[in-house]
Amino acid sequence: MADGRSSVNVEEVDVATLRRWMESGRATARQIVEAYVARIEALDGNLRSVLEVNPEAGAIADALDQECAAGHVRGPLHGIPILLKDNIDTADRMETTAGSLALLGSQPTRDATVAEKLREAGAILLGKTNMSEWANFRSSRSSSGWSGRGRQCRNPYAFDRSPGGSSSGSGVAPAASFCAVAIGTETNGSIVSPANASGVVGIKPTVGLTSRAGVIPISHTQDTIGPLGRTVADAVAVLGAMTGVDSRDPATEASAGHSHTDYTAFLDAEGLSGARIGVVRAAYFGYSEHADAVVNAAIDVMRQRGATIVDPADIPTAKQLGNWLDMRDVLLYEFKADLNTYLEERGHPTIRTLADVIAFNEAHAAEEMPYFRQELHEQSQAKGPLTDQAYLDVLAKNFRLSRDEGLDAVFDEHTLDALIAPTAQPAATIDQINGDRRLGGCSTPAALAGYPLISMPCGSTPFGLPVSLTLMGRAWSEPTLIRIAYALEQALPPRRPPTYLPTLSLP
Numbered sequence: 001m002a003d004g005r006s007s008v009n010v011e012e013v014d015v016a017t018l019r020r021w022m023e024s025g026r027a028t029a030r031q032i033v034e035a036y037v038a039r040i041e042a043l044d045g046n047l048r049s050v051l052e053v054n055p056e057a058g059a060i061a062d063a064l065d066q067e068c069a070a071g072h073v074r075g076p077l078h079g080i081p082i083l084l085k086d087n088i089d090t091a092d093r094m095e096t097t098a099g100s101l102a103l104l105g106s107q108p109t110r111d112a113t114v115a116e117k118l119r120e121a122g123a124i125l126l127g128k129t130n131m132s133e134w135a136n137f138r139s140s141r142s143s144s145g146w147s148g149r150g151r152q153c154r155n156p157y158a159f160d161r162s163p164g165g166s167s168s169g170s171g172v173a174p175a176a177s178f179c180a181v182a183i184g185t186e187t188n189g190s191i192v193s194p195a196n197a198s199g200v201v202g203i204k205p206t207v208g209l210t211s212r213a214g215v216i217p218i219s220h221t222q223d224t225i226g227p228l229g230r231t232v233a234d235a236v237a238v239l240g241a242m243t244g245v246d247s248r249d250p251a252t253e254a255s256a257g258h259s260h261t262d263y264t265a266f267l268d269a270e271g272l273s274g275a276r277i278g279v280v281r282a283a284y285f286g287y288s289e290h291a292d293a294v295v296n297a298a299i300d301v302m303r304q305r306g307a308t309i310v311d312p313a314d315i316p317t318a319k320q321l322g323n324w325l326d327m328r329d330v331l332l333y334e335f336k337a338d339l340n341t342y343l344e345e346r347g348h349p350t351i352r353t354l355a356d357v358i359a360f361n362e363a364h365a366a367e368e369m370p371y372f373r374q375e376l377h378e379q380s381q382a383k384g385p386l387t388d389q390a391y392l393d394v395l396a397k398n399f400r401l402s403r404d405e406g407l408d409a410v411f412d413e414h415t416l417d418a419l420i421a422p423t424a425q426p427a428a429t430i431d432q433i434n435g436d437r438r439l440g441g442c443s444t445p446a447a448l449a450g451y452p453l454i455s456m457p458c459g460s461t462p463f464g465l466p467v468s469l470t471l472m473g474r475a476w477s478e479p480t481l482i483r484i485a486y487a488l489e490q491a492l493p494p495r496r497p498p499t500y501l502p503t504l505s506l507p
Contacts, residue, residue, distance in 0.1 A: 008035040011177045012230065012497060015080055015237045018180060022068060022079050029061035029068075029079030033124060036081050040127075040178050046500070048145075048153045049163070049172035051086055053127040055093050060124050067122075076264075077241055078122030083182040085170045086128040086149070087135060088112045088225070089214035089346075094125075098216040099133035099147025101367060102360040106348045112214025113249065114183065114225050114242045121241040129169030129182055134357075135190060136166035137218050137335055137380075139372040141435035144168055144193070148368045152430060155197055156498035157465055161427040162436060164197030166190040167228065171198040174229050175498050181229040181238045187218045187331065188447035189424075191226050192455035192470055196423035199457040199466030199495055201235045201485070202228045204443075205243075206475045207450035208255045213248030217338040219331050220251065221395065222447050230495065232456060232486045236263045239478070258476035266479040271487035273306035275417045275480075278313025278410060280442065280472075283322060284421035287440035291422035294459035294467035299420065301491050307484075310414045317406040321444050330398055330448075332380045333391040354381050371432040402448035407472065417480050419472040423455045426465035442470050454481045456488070457495045463504055466496070 008027045010018075021027040027035075037057075040050050054060075064079045084090065087098040089108035097103040115125060130150035136142055144165030145153030153168040155161035156176045163172050167184025171194025174182050184191045186204045195202030203226040210225040217223055225242060229235040243259040246252045279285075279299060285292050303309050321327065336354045343352050351357060358377050361368045384391070410419065421442040428437040446453050454471045461467060473481045 008032060010035045010039065013177070013180065014231055015076070015180045015234045018080055019076060019078070028065045029124065030058060030065055032079065033057050033061045033081050033126065036126060036178055039176070043176060043500070044178065046154060046159055047156055047172055047176060048150055049130055049169035049176065050083065050178055051128045051130050051150045051169070052094055054125055057081065057124055057126050064122055064124065074120070074122035076237055077118070079124065080122070081124045081126035081179050082118060082238065083126050083129050083170065083173050083179045084115065085167050085182070085184050086131050087185060087216035088115055088183060090115050090125060094128055096128070096216070097149050098135060099131045099149050100357070101148045101364060102351050102357050103348065104149060106346070108214065108346055110214060113211035113246045115214070117242050117244070123241070126179055129173055131168055131170070132165035135185060135187060135216070135218050137187070137331065137376050138374050139376055141372040143371060143430060143432040144436050146371070146432060152432065154430070155427050156500060157199070157427070158499070158501045158504045160429055160503045161465065162197055162430050164194035164427065167194050170228050171195055171200055171202065175200050181227050181234050183225060184228050185215060185223060185225050186447070187222045189441055189443035191228060192423050192443050192453055193441065195228055195455040196466070196468040197427040199468070199498070200228050200230050201232050201457070202226065202455045203235050203239055203478070204446070204453040205239065205478060206255070206452045208251040208253070209259055209476070209478065210242045211246035211249040211252050213246055217335070217342055219334040220338050221330065221334065222450065232482065232489050233264065233267055236267060236482055239263050255476070260479070263478065263482055266482040267486045268483045269487055269490045271483035272302055272491070275307045275484050276415060277302060277307050277309055277484065278414050278416045278419045279309060279311040280315055280318070280419050280421040281312035282314040283318035284440065284442040288422065288425035290426050290461045291424070291467050294461070295420070295422045295469045298458040298469055298488065298492060302488060305487065305491050310416065313410055313414050313416060313419060315406050315410050315445055317401040318445070320401050321406065321448065327398060327444065327448060329394045330391065332376070333383045333386060333388070335380045336383055337386050372435060398448040402445050406445050407449055407451060407474065411474055418484050421470055423468040423470045426461050426467055442472070446472050451475050452478050452481060454485045456485050458488070458492055460496055463506055464499060465504070
């Protein structure tokens with residue numbers, strides 16, 4: 001598709017500028033698509049963030065250019081190329097596999113609702129991004145960003161560093177300017193982790209704000225779909241296009257009266273003034289002195305810009321929420337039930353159940369399991385139905401600890417607008433043999449509660465890796481989090497673009 005002759009340079013170009021180019025005649029949607037594809041072809045060999053480019057992207061761009069020439073512009077996403085995580089269905093010539101060879105060659109018959117909405121808004125679905133296979137729910141020793149289909153995705157700052165997961169390629173791609181915005185999914189950390197590793201903004205919406213219909217699932221109580229982009233404004237520009245009640249996903253019914261189709265109205269450079277922000281010290285600081293130093297400096301900036309900082313404002317149940325094995329039982333139950341429902345609807349000729357996936361992996365172990373196995377699949381398969389009392393009890397416990405006794409309790413106690421903590425440590429080195437090295441993270445309370453998060457870059461370590469902070473809010477508080485995140489972004493030094501180093505040069 002790319003002929004190498006385009007004069008359009010899309011490196012570090014934001015969504016608003018791309019639209020201005022199209023409106024002024026400086027560039028067409030077709031030229032922008034070709035420029036992104038040229039960057040992917042030139043740079044992604046080392047990164048493995050993009051699994052495939054949509055073979056119809058050029059034709060879609062041409063049609064949108066013709067609409068624009070005829071005076072019809074669908075909105076702020078008209079002609080904007082967007083990459084989708086490989087677990088989001090598209091009924092076109094692209095694959096949807098969750099990174100697994102098991103689903104290769106069997107296209108869905110209908111777009112995911114979020115894909116439908118993006119197309120209707122005029123976005124060009126440019127391609128699919130690599131991801132941690134099955135959204136990192138196959139093995140407890142997995143390497144984030146590794147999939148049977150795409151192999152190891154790599155960090156754009158240093159190729160031997162982890163890209164985070166499971167929306168790995170959806171973090172790397174905007175960081176490397178393969179798109180302005182990509183779409184990821186999160187169950188627990190799968191948007192905010194790659195946002196942290198690749199130094200981009202990731203918005204994990206309230207569960208139910210965006211539809212999960214047509215998205216390969218883990219958990220109907222925790223899964224949510226959100227954008228990743230280099231700036232708050234870029235991520236926000238896409239968020240509103242994906243919201244709304246969807247009959248295909250009952251969870252979206254709760255969003256009625258809480259959702260917006262345009263979140264750019266909440267981009268307020270003075271949004272820190274008067275905000276009450278709590279610092280979650282216990283359990284979420286202290287594991288990385290590098291992350292702590294950068295986030296503490298950002299907290300000082302917040303204070304200088306008029307925010308009231310409540311420090312500490314700890315989550316009362318933080319220690320109990322750290323018991324990951326207990327919390328994971330809900331996912332083990334829901335993964336089998338939800339995946340079986342998805343696969344039945346998809347109608348794959350041979351892969352109809354989780355048991356079929358497990359058998360496929362065993363039959364293709366050399367390709368699918370060279371480094372780690374599938375114990376989470378097997379544990380999930382051993383679980384009973386969602387009527388089991390054990391499931392109902394642990395689900396109720398998770399909600400109680402994360403909501404009533406957790407996030408809601410600390411928000412009420414201190415009358416807060418948001419909570420803040422480091423997203424995670426700077427990206428660790430990739431270890432496919434032993435799996436990820438995770439020192440800490442703060443995504444679990446919001447994951448179990450179904451509440452929103454925004455992870456945003458707030459600085460870098462002295463050796464060049466990005467560091468991010470996470471803003472946590474109550475259900476449907478995206479407008480408040482966006483206001484605070486945007487104001488902080490304007491007050492901080494600009495994000496440092498990727499360095500594309502084979503490895504870090506350390507003293």
